[in-house]
Amino acid sequence: MDEGRRSFIRQSSAMAAAMALWSHPAFGKLLSKDQSVDPALSVLRRFCLGIHPTDVEAVYQTGPDAWLASQLRHGGNDRQVEADIDRWYPTVGAPVADLLAALKQGRIETSDVAAQLKGAAVYRAAHSRYPLFEAMVDFWTNHFNINHATPALRVLKTMDDREVIRRHALGSFRDLLHASAKSPAMLVYLDNATSKKQGFNENYARELMELHTLGVEGGYTHDDVLAVARVLTGWSVQKEGAQRGTFTFISAWHDYDRKRVLGEEYPAGVGQPEGERLLDQLVDHPSTRRFIAEKLCRRFLSDDPASSAIDTVEAAWGRDGDVKAMLWALYSTPEFQSANVVKFRRPLDYIISMIRTTGTQLDANGVRMVALGLKGLSQTPFDYSPPTGYPDDAASWASTSGMLLRWNMASLALGYRPGSPMPARESLLRPESLVTRRASPKKIVKELVDALVQGVIDNDSHALLVSFARERSADLPAGSGDVVARDVANLLFASPWFQWH
Amino acid sequence: MSTYQSSNQGAVVSIFLRGGMDGMHAAIPAADPHYLGLRPNLGQAAQAATDLDGFFRLHAALKPIHDIYHAGHLAMVHAVGAPDSTHSHFDAQDYLDHGTPGDKSTSDGWLARAIASTHPVSALAGVAMGNKVVESMRHASQSIISVSTLENVGLVHPLAGMDLWIDAMAAGDDLLGPITDATFAAVETLQAVPDPGNTNLYPNSPFGQQMSDVARMLKADIGIQAVALDIGGWDSHADEETMLTTRFDDLARGLRVFFEDMGGLMQSTTVLVMSEFGRRAYENASGGTDHGTAGCMMVMGDGIKGGQVFTQWPGLSSNQLNHHGDLMPTTDYREVVSELLDARHYYPDLGTVFPGFSSTGYLGLV
Numbered sequence: 001m002d003e004g005r006r007s008f009i010r011q012s013s014a015m016a017a018a019m020a021l022w023s024h025p026a027f028g029k030l031l032s033k034d035q036s037v038d039p040a041l042s043v044l045r046r047f048c049l050g051i052h053p054t055d056v057e058a059v060y061q062t063g064p065d066a067w068l069a070s071q072l073r074h075g076g077n078d079r080q081v082e083a084d085i086d087r088w089y090p091t092v093g094a095p096v097a098d099l100l101a102a103l104k105q106g107r108i109e110t111s112d113v114a115a116q117l118k119g120a121a122v123y124r125a126a127h128s129r130y131p132l133f134e135a136m137v138d139f140w141t142n143h144f145n146i147n148h149a150t151p152a153l154r155v156l157k158t159m160d161d162r163e164v165i166r167r168h169a170l171g172s173f174r175d176l177l178h179a180s181a182k183s184p185a186m187l188v189y190l191d192n193a194t195s196k197k198q199g200f201n202e203n204y205a206r207e208l209m210e211l212h213t214l215g216v217e218g219g220y221t222h223d224d225v226l227a228v229a230r231v232l233t234g235w236s237v238q239k240e241g242a243q244r245g246t247f248t249f250i251s252a253w254h255d256y257d258r259k260r261v262l263g264e265e266y267p268a269g270v271g272q273p274e275g276e277r278l279l280d281q282l283v284d285h286p287s288t289r290r291f292i293a294e295k296l297c298r299r300f301l302s303d304d305p306a307s308s309a310i311d312t313v314e315a316a317w318g319r320d321g322d323v324k325a326m327l328w329a330l331y332s333t334p335e336f337q338s339a340n341v342v343k344f345r346r347p348l349d350y351i352i353s354m355i356r357t358t359g360t361q362l363d364a365n366g367v368r369m370v371a372l373g374l375k376g377l378s379q380t381p382f383d384y385s386p387p388t389g390y391p392d393d394a395a396s397w398a399s400t401s402g403m404l405l406r407w408n409m410a411s412l413a414l415g416y417r418p419g420s421p422m423p424a425r426e427s428l429l430r431p432e433s434l435v436t437r438r439a440s441p442k443k444i445v446k447e448l449v450d451a452l453v454q455g456v457i458d459n460d461s462h463a464l465l466v467s468f469a470r471e472r473s474a475d476l477p478a479g480s481g482d483v484v485a486r487d488v489a490n491l492l493f494a495s496p497w498f499q500w501h
Numbered sequence: 502m503s504t505y506q507s508s509n510q511g512a513v514v515s516i517f518l519r520g521g522m523d524g525m526h527a528a529i530p531a532a533d534p535h536y537l538g539l540r541p542n543l544g545q546a547a548q549a550a551t552d553l554d555g556f557f558r559l560h561a562a563l564k565p566i567h568d569i570y571h572a573g574h575l576a577m578v579h580a581v582g583a584p585d586s587t588h589s590h591f592d593a594q595d596y597l598d599h600g601t602p603g604d605k606s607t608s609d610g611w612l613a614r615a616i617a618s619t620h621p622v623s624a625l626a627g628v629a630m631g632n633k634v635v636e637s638m639r640h641a642s643q644s645i646i647s648v649s650t651l652e653n654v655g656l657v658h659p660l661a662g663m664d665l666w667i668d669a670m671a672a673g674d675d676l677l678g679p680i681t682d683a684t685f686a687a688v689e690t691l692q693a694v695p696d697p698g699n700t701n702l703y704p705n706s707p708f709g710q711q712m713s714d715v716a717r718m719l720k721a722d723i724g725i726q727a728v729a730l731d732i733g734g735w736d737s738h739a740d741e742e743t744m745l746t747t748r749f750d751d752l753a754r755g756l757r758v759f760f761e762d763m764g765g766l767m768q769s770t771t772v773l774v775m776s777e778f779g780r781r782a783y784e785n786a787s788g789g790t791d792h793g794t795a796g797c798m799m800v801m802g803d804g805i806k807g808g809q810v811f812t813q814w815p816g817l818s819s820n821q822l823n824h825h826g827d828l829m830p831t832t833d834y835r836e837v838v839s840e841l842l843d844a845r846h847y848y849p850d851l852g853t854v855f856p857g858f859s860s861t862g863y864l865g866l867v
Contacts, residue, residue, distance in 0.1 A: 028674055028676070028677075029673050029674050190738075191738040191739050191787055191789070194739060194786060194787040195786070195787075196786050198786060199784075199786030199787075200785070201738055201739075201785050201786070201787055201789075201791065202588075202791050202792070203736075203738045203791065206589070206792070210589055210591065211591075216589055216591055216592060222588065222825065225588070344676075385520075385733050385734060386519070386520070386590065386733070387590075388590075388591065394676060395639065398676055398677060398680055399647040399680070400645075400646050400647050400648075400680055400683050400684040400687060401631070401646075401647040401648055401649040401684075402647065403677070403680055403681065403684055404654075404656075404688070405649065407657075407667060408656065408657040411656070411657040411658045412657060416657050416658055416659065417657070418657050419659070420659065421659045422659075460673075461670055464666070464669055464670060465670075468666055472660075487658075487660070490658060491663075491666055491667065491670060494667045494670065495667070495670035495671065496670065496671055496674040496677045497670075499677060
């Protein structure tokens with residue numbers, strides 16, 4: 001690169017920095033007032049982990065309201081995707097008894113069961129026709145976090161994923177919480193499975209209030225933690241027989257004395273029903289609806305959502321915590337439609353977005369590559385050990401090494417290897433397929449900006465990309481349009497316009 | 502001679518054991534008359550443990566650091582904790598990371614504030630190991646470098662000048678702009694860090710490999726004042742003996758190799774090992790312990806008054822434990838850290854590191 005070019009880039013970057021000085025400090029880059037995002041694209045940008053060309057088609061065909069209605073009505077397993085999963089990852093759909101039998105006979109290992117669930121999570125996120133459903137699966141997976149830490153959890157999480165998270169992802173919070181509290185994986189992960197009257201375990205009781213329902217500021221005390229732990233003594237997992245690996249209430253372990261939780265009396269002599277009552281008490285507590293509403297706003301709007309937006313979502317809670325109604329409410333907020341209210345992509349969103357926006361079809365090997373990428377960026381599904389779930393704020397993910405890894409991940413996915421001057425023809429991502437053949441550098445940029453960031457980019461950055469594309473075109477041998485497309489995609493994937501959405 | 506004004510302060514390596522490390526299982530109060538009554542099963546570990554001072558015994562899996570302790574370069578501080586205790590991992594880690602127990606409004610980390618108070622000249626003054634931002638290193642204006650590994654640092658894309666294009670695209674983003682600048686500055690320095698080829702001496706675990714990288718960077722004298730690294734997996738609610746045996750072994754072997762590898766540099770380096778809280782004094786029915794309050798810290802460095810357990814032991818009888826049944830904290834962890842920063846590393850402004858804290862007298866670690 002010649003010195004003139006270097007100084008041009010430096011000047012542009014100095015100009016942008018100077019502009020940032022007289023606008024207010026901001027995370028992400030802002031669009032100017034004369035630029036706006038089509039509401040049809042807003043709904044995709046917020047609600048999808050990544051936007052597939054067919055998502056764009058669908059939303060343009062029906063309009064954003066109908067698209068959202070359809071996603072909420074039909075959201076669930078995508079039959080075509082599930083057919084591949086049944087073939088590649090048969091343990092994902094297997095009943096627990098079959099899984100345990102296969103393990104016992106040595107036909108599979110618990111590590112296979114874990115790897116298959118991870119593979120399915122990636123494949124579903126990358127290819128489902130119901131991206132909002134998959135986004136909510138990701139949301140609840142982190143909310144009710146369980147990791148593949150031990151052999152038991154590597155097996156039991158498969159059932160939790162299927163019967164708790166995916167079954168209720170667009171349902172009601174009440175159903176979700178009741179299902180989660182009886183999920184063998186959760187009871188093992190947070191140690192309630194071994195909690196007995198004599199020597200009860202408070203781990204689940206505490207996280208149930210702190211992380212699942214009320215929130216750490218939700219107004220409970222240490223005594224409430226102890227009381228909740230006692231209410232839930234005996235909520236355990238069947239260890240033997242035909243029902244092995246399913247929920248069971250062990251009466252002999254239960255503390256039948258009276259208790260007091262959050263000011264309510266729990267009379268003596270009640271077994272499992274007092275646990276059910278407790279879960280309902282937590283669902284109905286005002287701290288819970290606020291906590292969940294705020295978390296949804298932080299997931300889909302920004303790290304610091306307007307309290308008016310949280311109010312709107314909270315008001316849609318209904319009797320049981322109606323997930324669909326809350327998502328409609330989110331959609332109705334002014335922040336939802338603003339291109340300048342942005343959310344930083346976590347590694348999962350980042351990688352899935354690269355896959356979906358380029359219209360890449362993964363095969364089982366592609367899924368393995370994505371899984372490796374997620375591991376490199378520290379967000380492998382079901383591998384986060386603290387019960388908080390993966391962090392969901394920009395400051396946790398936007399680190400120096402984290403960014404460097406992202407930029408390199410994009411280069412690797414585009415076929416570059418350390419030390420090789422040209423990308424391999426065979427590569428995970430082939431953005432050249434989105435570009436008209438023999439397009440000019442300017443046209444390549446236009447088409448990729450539309451496909452990869454839905455046209456959301458400011459004029460200066462757009463001009464930089466065009467300069468970059470022209471320079472690459474001039475440097476490379478004639479007919480290297482494909483390489484130019486990959487390089488433009490690489491620079492775009494490395495830019496703030498792709499990190500925020 | 503170093504090119505960095507601040508490197509005469511040496512380096513603090515802060516290791517955070519996330520999840521609540523059971524201090525009573527690391528330095529076991531074996532001679533306390535109530536110990537075995539509280540921990541009839543877990544307490545069996547005291548038999549295989551090695552003696553520290555006639556009262557405390559070091560868990561067998563921590564044996565690799567026993568020699569360093571007896572050579573006088575490693576000290577334990579026991580019954581240490583934060584004054585505003587909480588049983589929430591979340592809150593307790595926040596308090597420790599931010600250095601302001603009881604105050605959740607603090608958004609920056611204590612290590613980052615410590616570094617900022619010295620007006621560092623090196624872009625690599627603060628290094629956080631791993632891909633994610635380590636909370637204790639979070640700071641609004643101070644750029645903190647996170648290093649995942651020293652292997653293959655740099656861009657994969659072959660174009661010379663790709664860094665400038667990426668930088669230009671990021672300019673104007675108040676979060677990503679500075680991070681991008683800092684990344685490329687750090688890459689340049691880190692690419693020049695020599696590889697002594699001794700990584701295989703370290704445990705082949707994430708912690709071991711990170712400690713190997715930390716030693717490499719400190720030896721390269723690139724202006725590092727503080728390193729933060731996290732080890733997870735200490736939340737031993739169940740089957741604690743098995744769980745901690747693995748964790749202790751990894752920790753102790755990593756520390757041992759690091760100490761030997763660093764050699765004379767340990768005179769200006771301090772390794773600090775801490776956790777958000779200790780655990781309940783009595784064991785639970787799952788063979789583990791629930792969240793508690795006071796725990797123990799480890800301090801390692803050449804010149805530390807090691808070979809002793811610093812403690813005002815509160816005792817383990819029911820009226821000596823706090824009302825949850827936890828070991829009572831008798832030493833504020835900030836006392837330990839303040840002494841190290843002040844007397845060993847000459848930090849000028851402890852008031853900004855631990856706002857609102859005033860020392861009631863150093864323990865004599867230095």
